[in-house]
Amino acid sequence: MAEIKSVQITSDKNICEVLWKDGHESRFHARWLRYNCKCNKCKPPFSGVYTVDELQLPEVLNISEAHISRDGTELRASYDGDYLPEHESRHRASWLRAKCYCAGCLETKINQRDVISRYLKNNNRKMREIPTMDYQEIADDSNQGLFKLVNNLVEIGFCRIKKVPSESGMVLKVARKIGCIESTSYGEMFQVYARDSENAAYTNQKLPFHQDQQTHECSPGVQLLHAIRFDDCVTGGESLFADLYEAIEILRKESPQHFKTLTEVPVLYDTVDLDGISPRFFECQKYHIHLDYFGKIVEVNWHLGFNAAPQVHEKDVDRYYAAHRALLKIIRRPEMQYRFKMDCGDLIIFNNRRMLHAREAYEANGGIRHLQGTYIKLDEMKSKYVTLAHQLNISVVPPKVGNRSSF
Numbered sequence: 001m002a003e004i005k006s007v008q009i010t011s012d013k014n015i016c017e018v019l020w021k022d023g024h025e026s027r028f029h030a031r032w033l034r035y036n037c038k039c040n041k042c043k044p045p046f047s048g049v050y051t052v053d054e055l056q057l058p059e060v061l062n063i064s065e066a067h068i069s070r071d072g073t074e075l076r077a078s079y080d081g082d083y084l085p086e087h088e089s090r091h092r093a094s095w096l097r098a099k100c101y102c103a104g105c106l107e108t109k110i111n112q113r114d115v116i117s118r119y120l121k122n123n124n125r126k127m128r129e130i131p132t133m134d135y136q137e138i139a140d141d142s143n144q145g146l147f148k149l150v151n152n153l154v155e156i157g158f159c160r161i162k163k164v165p166s167e168s169g170m171v172l173k174v175a176r177k178i179g180c181i182e183s184t185s186y187g188e189m190f191q192v193y194a195r196d197s198e199n200a201a202y203t204n205q206k207l208p209f210h211q212d213q214q215t216h217e218c219s220p221g222v223q224l225l226h227a228i229r230f231d232d233c234v235t236g237g238e239s240l241f242a243d244l245y246e247a248i249e250i251l252r253k254e255s256p257q258h259f260k261t262l263t264e265v266p267v268l269y270d271t272v273d274l275d276g277i278s279p280r281f282f283e284c285q286k287y288h289i290h291l292d293y294f295g296k297i298v299e300v301n302w303h304l305g306f307n308a309a310p311q312v313h314e315k316d317v318d319r320y321y322a323a324h325r326a327l328l329k330i331i332r333r334p335e336m337q338y339r340f341k342m343d344c345g346d347l348i349i350f351n352n353r354r355m356l357h358a359r360e361a362y363e364a365n366g367g368i369r370h371l372q373g374t375y376i377k378l379d380e381m382k383s384k385y386v387t388l389a390h391q392l393n394i395s396v397v398p399p400k401v402g403n404r405s406s407f
Ligand SMILES: [Fe+2]
Pocket: 201, 210, 211, 212, 357
């Protein structure tokens, strides 16, 4: 429990210095405190309403006074020229300590949230075991089972669920246990089986490692694939997974210059068909490796199939291709791969913004391989993880999931 020992205002009246009982020191700017006041007038109980009127406050905001409430659990501060008469901003000590933005606290928070780096550092992935659960564990809407599933998604990036009833639409039922469906131009649910199609996924061809829908600004968050038919006579068709974050960490270690290039020179993805049966025009320029304000990798992108002609400055072309080639070599290393063949009833669920997936070519030999798939948003998955943990009294930190943000 955070307790404040003393507070003082700097001579320029811009900063409130808080000394905590455990010796930690925080510095809060006048404007930061005033805008984040938690009193009833400034922070009504319903969400989404912003009531602090910034423009009614002076251009230069000075703290006139700061003190601790009698029981020591709240910081109160008043400001010269505040538009609310007799107003004191109020901040619970526990909230204030959690939001401290000193360099040390920020670094701790960012590292705690980075579950992906932590997992890669602490786990020997040489065995490439497939995290696997049984449908029974989530069938009865048990929060424990669901939390285990979402935890696998957050930490490892994917999970296989065995013995899901081989009925059409079960993939939607499982998805909705985590969050609402993210519909695409293929509808709420897509059908993966070999047919006459211009989409390679809907043939029996080999699919190289990729993330779905890279031609979109925001590709789908979590993907689910359920094998409702996978006949024994079908040869090939194995599923492959690789963690793109892991590949990129290896690149960073082995070739820091290539790593840097992929954070600086963007790839262009596109898919264009103006005269086809379903005309489309999608394009998006993005970085293979996106770093945030803190220098953390917060988004990764890869799909050879939709690589368009790069539109970058002349000086960057060669270094881009060299870096791209270096990362591809790492992704292709056999030791990077999780490899298995789905059984009928298997459902695989994975973070599409983190994991690469691929498929070996197959021969139907008179049988059928039929998967049904759908997507859910990454934010829904993160929300489910935090709220389930709360309900189950499990202490977790909101995790980095790959949605271009450490927070
Ligand atoms: Fe795919």
